[in-house]
Amino acid sequence: MQRKIYNTDPRCMLNLENTVFVKAEKFINAEPLNDEDTIVYEMPTEQKESIHQLIEEYDKREPFDVEACKIQFEEVQNSLLAGLVNRVPAEIYSQIADHRVFVLGYCTKEMLGQLKRHSKKNEKWIQQVDSEYYNVQLYEGIPEKLLSDFGFHDCKVLNVIKGNDIIITFDNSGGFTNYNKLIFHDAKISCEENIEGSYWIYEELYKKPNGYEAHMLFSDAHTNHDLIVSCSDITFDIDKGGKVYAENTR
Structure with missing residues (x-):
């Protein structure tokens, strides 16, 4: 993956020019779109110049360094392992057979089911808080x-x-x-x-x-x-x- 990213030509970023973006809430709710709900992206001159600079650097890049990538991978994995205990509920954390594999994004179907249920519970709580916050704002008289x-x-x-x-x-x-x-x-x-x-x-x-x-x-x-x-x-x-x-x- 790192090799693929390293060898990705930044010229592809120029394709963003004239891309049409839609307001997220309209897209998610599948609502009819009006002109004001879409934005045609016009790339700023500064950004174009930055991309051309990246292209110049890309064309002069050194071959991909496999050994440096291995060292970076180990550092990232250790960081993820250190933070895992604070990101996963204790009752789920204790059931993880191999934390090294888990931080790479792999787990059993049973574990995935627990994570999905926990995620839905959190999502429901966040939606409830957002709804209460929005209603309070309206109650306060904010237009x-x-x-x-x-x-x-x-x-x-x-x-x-x-x-x-x-x-x-x-x-x-x-x-x-x-x-x-x-x-x-x-x-x-x-x-x-x-x-x-x-x-x-x-x-x-x-x-x-x-x-x-x-x-x-x-x-x-x-x-x-x-x-x-x-x-x-x-x-x-x-x-x-x-x-x-x-x-x-x-």
């Missing part, structure tokens, strides 16, 4: 459209402008939203880390007496970053070549 629009998953933060309002501009080419600007009005930051260059991965929104409190989690290649903002209102913009189309939550 349903705001709940729907407040999500920039997989969008990259290009810059953050701080003033009375906080304006976050995104590269939304890898996300599932048409918006590329998020504005917090009359904003105050209570928890802040450098989020420029990172990707939006999670959000929570709460109603407050004077507006909203937004909790956001971002991630880059090294770590996660938190941002918590209190504001009077939240609006979204679509910036197209100097023209800005705004939508608010009122």
Whole structure:
């Protein structure tokens, strides 16, 4: 597998250009699609240049190093073994005959059945928590459209402008939203880390007496970053070549 990955030509990544992406919830629920539910991926110039750099490096690469791969495999397996006890329930962990084989993705049919039942139990619990959280948000009076629009998953933060309002501009080419600007009005930051260059991965929104409190989690290649903002209102913009189309939550 490692040899196959090592010898995979990065030119294949250029095929992503003009790929049509569909909102996940629409696809999962098999709902009818509208134009706003699809995004045609236009690869940024920066990404194309990065791919061409990878192609240049690929064409100059050394032969695949089998011995180095063996050492890396052992290190990864030891890491998985060390973390297995925290990822599998104790009653299941104690029944695993060979943990080395298990971390490679192999187990008996009986063990697989137990894991599936445990997974379904966890999934049911998560769905229940998500449903309760969503209902609480509606009960608090957060507009349903705001709940729907407040999500920039997989969008990259290009810059953050701080003033009375906080304006976050995104590269939304890898996300599932048409918006590329998020504005917090009359904003105050209570928890802040450098989020420029990172990707939006999670959000929570709460109603407050004077507006909203937004909790956001971002991630880059090294770590996660938190941002918590209190504001009077939240609006979204679509910036197209100097023209800005705004939508608010009122």
